[in-house]
Amino acid sequence: MTLINQKYTSIEQAIANIPSGASIMIGGFGSPGTPFALLDELLAQGQSGLTLIKNDANEPDIGIGRLIRAGRVDRLITSHIGLNRVAIDEMNQGRLAVEMYPQGLLAEKIRCAGAGHYGFLTDIGLGTEIAGARREIECEGKTWAIEPAIHAEFALVHADLADEYGNLVYRGTAINFNPLMAMAADHTIAQAFQVQPPGNLPPETIHTPCAFVSQVVQVELASSEQGRRAHAV
Amino acid sequence: MTLINQKYTSIEQAIANIPSGASIMIGGFGSPGTPFALLDELLAQGQSGLTLIKNDANEPDIGIGRLIRAGRVDRLITSHIGLNRVAIDEMNQGRLAVEMYPQGLLAEKIRCAGAGHYGFLTDIGLGTEIAGARREIECEGKTWAIEPAIHAEFALVHADLADEYGNLVYRGTAINFNPLMAMAADHTIAQAFQVQPPGNLPPETIHTPCAFVSQVVQVELASSEQGRRAHAV
Amino acid sequence: MPSDQERILARAAREIDPGQIVNLGIGLPTRLFHYLPKEMEVLVHSENGVLGCQLLTEGSEPDLEMIDSGGAYISTRPGASVFDSALSFAMIRRSRVDVTFMGAFEVDQQGNLANWKIPGKFSPGIGGAMELAQKVKKLVVLCSHNDKHGNPKILKQCRLPLTAPRCVSRIITEKAVMEVTETGLQVVDIAEGLDVDALRDATEADLIIDEHRLGRF
C-alpha cells in the first residue's frame, strides 16, 4: 500500500499507473460523484481494453460516455444505461459487453469486496428472470441466492474535500458509490476540489479513511461543468 | 415504522416498549457509545429474560454489567468479556449463556442484518476452532464459511447529537457498533446529549438517517460519567 | 377539468400520510412532488442516496452535487440526510420506506409488476426498481389504464419480465383506484363520470366491484 506521506500527486502520474486491460470502478450516479477530471485524463492517456464498473454509463459526451464512444471500453458492469444511447447501441451491436445488476445488489457486491468477503446471500430477485443465472442455497428452510463480491484493480472516485494523506469527504448526492468503490479496489485514485494538509478535516466528517486511498489529486471545479450541461433543471 | 414526527419522546416511554424476553442490541465498545441512560432505565423498569448483543460486557457495575449482575440477562452474544469478572463467573456457572464471535465477524453479522441480507461468506477463522461450528460451501475452488446475519427486536444506541426526526451523529470512538445496530434491529431507541429541531444537522454529517430510528430521547451528560470511572487514564 | 395525469396525481397524493418516508419513481411519480404541501412533514427518499428531497425553488441556482435518481436537480428540506448507495438500499431492503410510487408497462391481478424490460426492444437495466418493488411495504402503481394503442395494461397475468412478483398494493389510473387483495383486484374508486361496464371493458384483469362502497375521484 502507498505510504500515507506519498499519496498526494499529479493527475498525470496517478492515471499513468493504470495499464490497458485494467478493471476500473468509477464513482458517480449520473454526473454527481463522477470523477470527470480523472476520466478525461484516462481518455487523453489512451489506455484501452478496459473493464468499467459504474452505476450508469453517464451520457454520450461526458465521463465514461466519452471512453465508450472512443471504443476504449470492452466491458461494462452496471445497473442502468438508459441515458446513454451510444452505450445502448454499442451493446446491441455486440461491441460492448454489458453485465447488469439491480442497483442495490451492484452496490452491495462492491461493498462486499470492500469488506473483504467472498459474497452475500440475498432474496432480492427471487421469482424474476435474474434468478436463473445465480447459484442458490437453502438456509433455514428458505432459498437464498449467492451474490459474489465485485472487485477491481482500480477505482476512480470524486470527493469534495481531501487531505494529503488521502482522507476523503464527499458532499450531497455525489457520495453514492464512491466510498464503496474506494474500499473495493486494490488501488484507489481520488480527485478532490481541495486537498488540504492533514489535520484540517474533523475525524468524524471523513467518509473514506486514507487507508483505502492510494493516490489523491486536486482538480479544478470546472471539470464537473461537463456534468452540468447534461441535466435539465 | 414510527412516523418521523412522532419519534421524540421520554426515556420512560421509549424503554416501556421493550417486553421481558426481548432481544436487544446495545451499542458501545467499552464505555464510549454505550447507552448508559437507556440501560439504567431498563434496569429500573425490571424487564428480564433478556438476550443482549453487545461487543463486550462493560464492567460489573456499569451498563449491561448491572443488568447481568441483577440476573436479568439469559443470553449474551458478544466478542470479548475480559473486563467483566461477574459475566465470566455467570458464564462459568452456567447462569449466563454466552455466544462469542471474532469482533469483526460480529460487526459484519450485525451489519448484514441491517443491510437486509441472510448472511455472508467469509474465510475468517478457517483453520481455527471456530471453523467447526459453521456450515461451509465451495465457491470458485475455495472454501467459505456461511455467517448468518444477527437480527434483534430492539437496539439501544448512543449518539452525540440527534434531531427530533431521529437523525443521529456520533462522535469519536463512540461510533463503533451504534450505526450498525441501529439498522439491524426492528425497533431502535437512541439517546443523545442534544436533540435539536430538524434542519440543524448538516445532511452530510448524519451517520444514521432517521429512517432507522424509532425513538429518540435526550439524556444528561452525567449518565456517561459512570463509564469514566472505569477507565484508567 | 383535470387531465388524466392530474387526476392520477391528485388521487395518488392522498396515499401519503404526514410523517411518512416516500419514494417517487422516475416519470409520472416524480411529479407528485408538486402535490405535497410544502409544510407537510414527509421525507422523500431518492435511491441515489438522499432522504428529504424537495423541489428546487424556481429561479434558484442548482447545487451541482444534488440530484434525485431521475437526474433532476433538487434541494433538501429540514431533517434531510445524504448517504452512500449501500446504505440507501439497506433502507429499502429493511422496509424503512413506507410507500413507493412507480410506473408500469403491465400490472396484474396477483400484484405482479413489469416495468423495466421489453425483450428485444427496451432493456436499459433495472436500476433500483427491483429492490423497491420487492421490499417497500406499500407499492402504488401510477399508470395509464391502457397503452397508446388502447390495449389493457391491467392484466390477468403479466407477460413481460417481472420487476418483482406479488409486490403491488394499489393501482391508480385515470379510470380507477384498485387494491390488490387476497381474492383479486378490488376497485376502491372509479373516475367521475365513468360507469362500471366501461371500466370492465377497458380492463383485462377480473375486477371485484362493490357498487355500494365505490368511491369517485
Add this chain to the structure above:
Amino acid sequence: MPSDQERILARAAREIDPGQIVNLGIGLPTRLFHYLPKEMEVLVHSENGVLGCQLLTEGSEPDLEMIDSGGAYISTRPGASVFDSALSFAMIRRSRVDVTFMGAFEVDQQGNLANWKIPGKFSPGIGGAMELAQKVKKLVVLCSHNDKHGNPKILKQCRLPLTAPRCVSRIITEKAVMEVTETGLQVVDIAEGLDVDALRDATEADLIIDEHRLGRF
C-alpha cells in the same frame, strides 16, 4: 541497562517505517506508542474505530468518547479519522493495516499463533485478534521468550487453540528476533551478551542460525 520489555520495545519500534499504518495489540504492544517519535508520520489504527491515535498529553483532560481498543483514553494526530466497527474491520480484512504487533501465549516455527484461549482456564473471547492475525500482512509477535515457569513459548507446534494459522512474520523476545521463513524460524538478531547455545536451550522450536549474519540488539 534496559529491562527485557524495554529491549523488546526498542527493537520492535525499528519494524515501523514512516508513512505506515500500524495496529498495536493490547498489553506490551500498546507501549510501543512511547517509542514512536511524535513527528513521525505514522497512523496508529485501533480496531474499535480510529486511525491516527496518539497518547494523551500528560495532564490533559481526556475526551470521554476517545479510547483505544485496550480501553485507555487517547487523542488523535493530524490526519486521523473515526469510523464504525464494520469499516474498521474492513480495513483489516482488506489488508490496509501495514503491520500489527501482538502478544502470544505460544507461537511456533510454522508461524502459527495462539494468544486468546487457554481451555478450561481463560476464554474471555477472541475480540479483534483473529482478523488482525489472519489479514494484516506483517504480524510481529512481542513476548517473553519463556513463560513465568521458564517453559519455552517458541514451539515446534502450538498446542493451544490458534488465533490464526501461519500468520506470524516475526517474533521479538528479550532473547532474539526471529523471522518465519519457508524453511523455518531464522534468527535475525540475538540479544547482546547471549550466546547461540543458550538461545537454543531456551527454545523448543528449531532455529536456523547463520552466525556470520547475526545482528545484536
